[in-house]
Amino acid sequence: MRPLVRVLAFTLLTVRVFGGWDNIVCVGDSITYGYGVAKGWDYPSQLERMIATKGVDVYNFGVNGATLLRNGDRPYANQAAYKKALDTSPISEVIIMLGTNDTKSWNWGPHHGEFEADCRWLIGQFQAGSPQPRIWLCRPCWVSGTNKFGITEEGIEAEIPIIDGIAQDLHLNEIDLHAVLEGHPEDFIDTVHPTADGDTLLAKAVYKAVMGQEYQGKVPPPAPASTQSPTPWRYFATPGTGL
Numbered sequence: 001m002r003p004l005v006r007v008l009a010f011t012l013l014t015v016r017v018f019g020g021w022d023n024i025v026c027v028g029d030s031i032t033y034g035y036g037v038a039k040g041w042d043y044p045s046q047l048e049r050m051i052a053t054k055g056v057d058v059y060n061f062g063v064n065g066a067t068l069l070r071n072g073d074r075p076y077a078n079q080a081a082y083k084k085a086l087d088t089s090p091i092s093e094v095i096i097m098l099g100t101n102d103t104k105s106w107n108w109g110p111h112h113g114e115f116e117a118d119c120r121w122l123i124g125q126f127q128a129g130s131p132q133p134r135i136w137l138c139r140p141c142w143v144s145g146t147n148k149f150g151i152t153e154e155g156i157e158a159e160i161p162i163i164d165g166i167a168q169d170l171h172l173n174e175i176d177l178h179a180v181l182e183g184h185p186e187d188f189i190d191t192v193h194p195t196a197d198g199d200t201l202l203a204k205a206v207y208k209a210v211m212g213q214e215y216q217g218k219v220p221p222p223a224p225a226s227t228q229s230p231t232p233w234r235y236f237a238t239p240g241t242g243l
Helices: 043-050 080-087 105-127 153-170 177-181 196-211
Strands: 007-009 022-028 056-062 093-097 134-139 173-176
Touching: 022 043, 022 080, 043 056, 043 196, 056 080, 080 105, 093 105, 093 196, 105 134, 105 153, 134 153, 134 177, 134 196, 153 173, 173 177, 173 196, 177 196
Parallel strands: 022 056, 022 093, 093 134, 134 173
Antiparallel strands: 007 173
């Protein structure tokens, strides 16, 4: 049986005890947004349903095509979702999974030397909030093969040591989402974007990391469209754009 998640703890892990209306902010690209899966089956939406009884809102601030690189072809820092994420208050946890689109040759080739500084910059933007949230860096998902997007596993493997080094240096917790789907191409729609089942595995991995325990049982289905909460960012999005 494959491991659900590996948490790389470079600082002492503490189990979060949520109280009141704490918020979990999910920062990312199309994998976070839920490209290719039905509404409500993106991993942040599934995560919210897993912890619904604990009074926690999970916000999906994923943007299709977004890069961590501020000189990439679609910098996350330039997107409305980024500004919305920073304005969310209070934030208990920030889950950051960016880097996949940065592996495209036109991004990584000329700008790979900027990746570490831009990652540290983004972390600093969220650490400047009050109260300061707990930040989780994620190793980007495995790329199961060639694709039309120009995204490469070779690039992901080049990013992982950089991400690991930042987490260690800044004493941040890290979630190895790369390992969660690695070696399982059946969990992908197009070698890059997870299926709904793949997103379930990501959600369970994040749940285990944040909550300090395995998720038990089956993930509840989304509520009917007429009764869904409008809070997650993607529910305000323009279909197909992530904005």
